Structures are given as structure tokens and as C-alpha cells.
Amino acid sequence: MNRPENTAGATTPAITLHNLTVSYRRHPALHHVSGHFARGALTAIIGPNGAGKSTLLKSLARLVPVAPHARITHALGERLAYLPQHSELDRSFPLGVRDCVLMGLWAQTSAWGSATAPMLARVDAALEAVGLQGFEHRTVGTLSSGQLQRALFARLLVQDAQTILLDEPFNAVDSQTTAALLALVRQWHRQGRTVIAVLHDDAQVREYFPHTLLLARECIAWGPTAEVLTDPNLQRARAMAEAWDETAAICDIDGQVNGQDFDTLLAQRLASTA
Amino acid sequence: MDILLGPLWDTLFSPFAEFAFMRRALVATLALSLSAAPLGVFLTLRRMSLLGDALSHAVLPGVAIGFMVSGLSLTAMALGGVLAGLLVAGIAGAVSRFTTLKEDASLAAIYLVALALGVTLIAGHGTQLDLLHILFGSALGVDASGLLLVAGVATASVLALALMYRGLVLETFDPVFMAAHRSGLPAWVWQQGFLMLVVLNLVAGFQTLGTLMAVGLMMLPAVSARLWHDTLPAQLLNASAQAALAGVAGLLLSYHFDTPSGPTIIGCAGVLYAASLLLAPGGWLPRWWGTTHRVA
Numbered sequence: 079m080n081r082p083e084n085t086a087g088a089t090t091p092a093i094t095l096h097n098l099t100v101s102y103r104r105h106p107a108l109h110h111v112s113g114h115f116a117r118g119a120l121t122a123i124i125g126p127n128g129a130g131k132s133t134l135l136k137s138l139a140r141l142v143p144v145a146p147h148a149r150i151t152h153a154l155g156e157r158l159a160y161l162p163q164h165s166e167l168d169r170s171f172p173l174g175v176r177d178c179v180l181m182g183l184w185a186q187t188s189a190w191g192s193a194t195a196p197m198l199a200r201v202d203a204a205l206e207a208v209g210l211q212g213f214e215h216r217t218v219g220t221l222s223s224g225q226l227q228r229a230l231f232a233r234l235l236v237q238d239a240q241t242i243l244l245d246e247p248f249n250a251v252d253s254q255t256t257a258a259l260l261a262l263v264r265q266w267h268r269q270g271r272t273v274i275a276v277l278h279d280d281a282q283v284r285e286y287f288p289h290t291l292l293l294a295r296e297c298i299a300w301g302p303t304a305e306v307l308t309d310p311n312l313q314r315a316r317a318m319a320e321a322w323d324e325t326a327a328i329c330d331i332d333g334q335v336n337g338q339d340f341d342t343l344l345a346q347r348l349a350s351t352a
Numbered sequence: 353m354d355i356l357l358g359p360l361w362d363t364l365f366s367p368f369a370e371f372a373f374m375r376r377a378l379v380a381t382l383a384l385s386l387s388a389a390p391l392g393v394f395l396t397l398r399r400m401s402l403l404g405d406a407l408s409h410a411v412l413p414g415v416a417i418g419f420m421v422s423g424l425s426l427t428a429m430a431l432g433g434v435l436a437g438l439l440v441a442g443i444a445g446a447v448s449r450f451t452t453l454k455e456d457a458s459l460a461a462i463y464l465v466a467l468a469l470g471v472t473l474i475a476g477h478g479t480q481l482d483l484l485h486i487l488f489g490s491a492l493g494v495d496a497s498g499l500l501l502v503a504g505v506a507t508a509s510v511l512a513l514a515l516m517y518r519g520l521v522l523e524t525f526d527p528v529f530m531a532a533h534r535s536g537l538p539a540w541v542w543q544q545g546f547l548m549l550v551v552l553n554l555v556a557g558f559q560t561l562g563t564l565m566a567v568g569l570m571m572l573p574a575v576s577a578r579l580w581h582d583t584l585p586a587q588l589l590n591a592s593a594q595a596a597l598a599g600v601a602g603l604l605l606s607y608h609f610d611t612p613s614g615p616t617i618i619g620c621a622g623v624l625y626a627a628s629l630l631l632a633p634g635g636w637l638p639r640w641w642g643t644t645h646r647v648a
Binding site for chain 1: 397399452515516518519521522524525526528529530531532533534535536537578581582583584587
């Protein structure tokens with residue numbers, strides 16, 4: 079909480095894109111995108127449907143093959159967490175909420191390591207930080223979509239990655255949950271983590287995201303949000319993709335936010351287990 | 353007491369006490385229940401319920417080649433079956449990773465080719481009877497070496513599943529998360545390791561129950577078990593218990609009524625499935641009973 083606020087336009091790049099092109103059956107979903115995400119920057123990626131926003135995140139997470147001439151450079155030793163659109167998860171899976179969040183520690187536990195008391199404390203603190211205390215022993219199938227998204231954010235908290243990729247994290251989530259999750263995102267930003275989020279809501283981007291990448295298969299504009307989200311830029315993006323979704327509603331942001339932050343809760347729990 | 357216990361003993365225990373072939377069939381079936389039924393639960397969770405069926409056909413050319421090379425030798429046929437099954441599973445996995453086809457589609461294509469090849473081989477070199485034996489098997493014909501094979505595979509399979517349990521569960525739940533993770537084993541290891549276990553169990557089962565019936569013992573208890581519990585360990589235990597129950601009941605029924613053992617065992621699993629559909633918490637009847645609800 080007391081770490082210095084990361085200033086816009088920070089110099090060291092966390093991720094650099096060189097001429098990034100990704101194609102599906104030779105149709106480019108991303109076309110010659112170059113630039114860099116500064117370390118500690120909080121960047122929103124917006125653009126029309128089919129603009130390649132999700133594809134960009136997937137290529138950053140190294141989940142899709144990129145074109146031969148394209149290159150993505152990650153800062154050395156940088157750990158990365160990726161939250162896909164949650165429609166891709168099987169909601170009826172018989173997995174406990176606590177186990178789901180414990181997945182975030184896969185790098186430590188791997189397939190055979192045991193989950194120690196400090197690890198479980200970390201998981202429970204994360205669940206409390208996202209407002210899911212009391213859900214530890216439920217299964218993910220019993221959660222609503224908003225609660226599941228909270229659980230997945232708890233998993234991100236536990237993962238403790240330097241770079242966090244979020245693909246439409248506030249889809250199908252009510253305004254109160256959106257506010258709580260946005261508070262976590264801003265906290266990650268204050269802690270100096272690099273956060274890149276695909277979003278639909280222009281107002282939300284203007285209010286909370288200092289940097290924006292406007293994408294329409296090609297990079298239309300990339301920089302401070304106020305300079306990117308201008309009418310000429312948005313019109314260009316619209317013109318480049320025919321199916322532009324105009325209907326994204328403006329969320330009510332002033333919902334309840336969990337007062338205590340993750341670090342405080344974790345410290346309390348570690349103290350009580352010691 | 354003897355009046356009560358006598359018939360009970362005659363019905364339930366004396367077939368096993370008197371005949372060695374019944375004891376071998378019982379041990380083989382129980383071993384398969386322990387190892388194959390939990391794999392079935394994972395198959396349903398991965399939405400690959402029909403994969404067992406496909407793989408059981410895919411092992412046929414290997415079994416046939418084993419038969420052609422060394423006659424009715426169990427080792428040769430089992431080895432051929434395992435190799436063919438692993439080859440088909442491996443090709444299907446590679447196809448889905450390097451092309452746009454999904455795994456089930458590529459597997460459907462490859463197993464059909466393998467099945468056609470297997471039937472051609474058997475038709476050219478054996479009689480119709482051999483094919484029937486391979487497809488439908490006979491639990492009552494398990495000999496000592498067959499029992500060793502089944503028990504060995506079951507032991508190895510249970511241990512391997514225990515070793516890969518966490519990785520397999522998490523990869524099944526959220527494959528994208530595991531693929532995005534850079535540390536540890538690559539995510540496809542869990543998928544391919546799991547498919548290997550399925551192939552091994554199917555080949556072990558083809559001697560006892562026949563390939564088609566081995567799939568039944570793998571899938572039917574697994575599907576019913578998912579209706580009973582919300583947590584995975586409970587579902588796995590329930591599947592094994594139902595498979596064992598169906599195995600014992602099926603062997604006894606086939607002994608007393610002189611029916612073929614494999615289909616009778618699967619029939620018993622089918623009865624348990626029907627009962628689960630009606631009575632289990634996730635089934636049909638509790639929806640009508642459960643009219644009250646808690647306040648929160």
C-alpha cells in the first residue's frame with residue numbers, strides 16, 4: 079500500500095511487441111502491431127468486436143503461435159498470470175473453491191508438493207480479500223458467475239505475478255462485484271505490477287486506466303488514455319471493423335468495496351498460524 | 353440358522369469357493385473396478401465419454417497383429433493392443449495440437465480407420481469366432497497369466513493415477529491456466545499420460561470382459577457416480593464401488609442363470625445406472641421430493 083505510485087510513461091518495458099502478427103487460416107487477427115507495455119503500467123485494450131484483443135492477450139501468454147517475423151520480448155524472469163474470458167471454464171466441475179484458488183500456487187506446489195499452512199493462509203486471505211469468506215468448502219459449481227470471477231481474482235492474488243493479463247474481466251458481473259474487482263486492479267497498479275486488461279466500457283477506461291491501446295486488428299492508437307480515446311481515433315477503429323458493438327452499458331461504479339486489502343489480511347493470517 | 357444361511361451360502365459364496373475359474377474372474381473384475389472406473393469419471397469430466405468406445409475399437413488391429421504373429425498368446429495380443437491404442441491416442445493428440453481439428457474429431461477419424469484395418473486383418477487370418485471372442489471376451493475364461501496381466505495393469509494404473517492426480521484434475525478443470533503456466537511439466541503430459549492409462553485398462557479388460565464390455569465397466573459406474581456426489585474423491589470411490597458391485601452381482605447371475613458373463617456384468621451396471629437416475633441427489637425423484645428449501 080505504501081509503495082510509490084507508478085508514474086505514467088515509465089521507461090523500462092515489461093513486454094515489447096515487434097511487428098506482431100497472428101493469423102487464423104492466414105486471415106490476420108492481429109496485423110503488424112509494434113510497441114511496448116511499460117513496467118508497472120495499467121493498460122486497457124479496447125476496440126470493436128473481432129479487433130484481435132483476446133488474440134493479443136493469448137499471444138502475450140504464449141498460447142497462440144505468432145507469425146515467423148513477429149517477436150514478443152518479455153522482461154527477464156517476469157512471471158505472468160492470465161485470466162481468460164470465463165465462458166471457457168466448466169462450471170459443473172466438482173472442484174472446491176479453496177482448491178481452485180490454490181491452483182495459483184502451482185509454481186510452488188507443482189504436481190507433488192504439499193500445500194503448507196502458510197500457503198493455505200494465503201489462499202484464505204485472498205478469498206477474504208475478494209469477499210468470498212465462508213465459501214472455502216463449496217464447489218465452484220455452486221458459485222454464481224460473479225462469485226466465480228471473484229474466486230478467479232483470488233487465484234490471481236495468490237499467483238503474485240509481476241504481469242497480469244485480464245480478458246474482459248467484468249463481463250457478466252454485477253456493478254458491485256465490478257467495483258470490488260476494479261479496486262484490486264488499482265491496488266495491483268499501486269504495487270507496481272503491469273496490468274493489461276481487455277475492456278468494453280469507455281467510461282470505465284477513462285476513469286481507471288491511465289494507458290489505452292486502441293486496436294482494430296492494427297494498432298490505431300497507443301498511449302495515455304485521454305490522447306487515445308478521441309473521436310477521430312474511435313471512428314477510425316469503427317471504420318476498420320464493420321461489426322462494432324455500440325451497446326456496452328456504463329456500469330455503476332460506486333458499489334461496496336472490501337475495506338481490507340490482501341496484504342493486511344495475509345499478514346494477519348500468517349501471524350495466527352505461526 | 354443353517355436353514356437361513358444355507359441357501360445364502362449356496363447363492364453368494366459357494367460358486368467362488370468351489371470353482372477356481374470363478375475366483376479368478378472375481379479377482380480380475382474387482383481389480384478392473386478399482387482401476388478403470390475412476391478413469392471413466394475423468395473421461396466424463398473431460399467431456400470425452402465416448403473416447404473409451406473409440407479407443408476400444410482402435411486397439412483391434414494391434415490385437416489382430418499380435419494374434420497373427422504368435423497365435424492365441426495373451427502377451428502378444430495385449431502388447432499389440434497397447435501399442436495400437438497408444439499409437440492412435442498419440443496421433444489424435446498430435447493432430448489436435450498441430451491442426452485446427454479438435455481432439456474428438458481427429459480421434460473419430462483415426463479409430464474408424466484402425467477398426468477397419470483390424471477387421472480386415474482378422475477376416476483374412478482367423479475365423480468369425482475369434483473376432484467375437486476379442487470383442488466380447490469371457491470372464492470365466494481368465495487363466496493365471498491373464499489374471500496376472502489384469503492385476504498388474506490395475507496396480508500400475510491406480511499408482512499412476514495417484515501420481516498424476518493433481519495435475520490431471522487441474523488440467524481438466526482449467527486447461528488454459530495450465531497451458532499458460534511456464535513452470536513444471538508441459539500441460540499435454542497430463543492428457544497423454546491419462547490416455548495411456550485408458551488404453552492400458554481397456555487392453556487389460558478385453559481378456560476379462562471383451563473390449564466393448566471393458567468400456568462399459570469403465571463408463572457406466574462413472575456416469576452414475578456423478579449423479580451422487582458433488583466432490584471428485586467421492587465420485588471416484590462411488591464409481592469403483594458400483595463397478596465392484598456390478599462385477600460381483602454379474603458373475604453370480606451369469607453363474608446361476610448360465611448367461612454370458614461380460615454382458616451380465618454390464619447389465620448389472622446398467623441397473624445401478626437406472627437406479628441412480630431415479631434415486632441419486634442429481635437424479636429424477638429428488639426433484640419431486642425436494643420441495644422445501646433452506647433460508648440461505
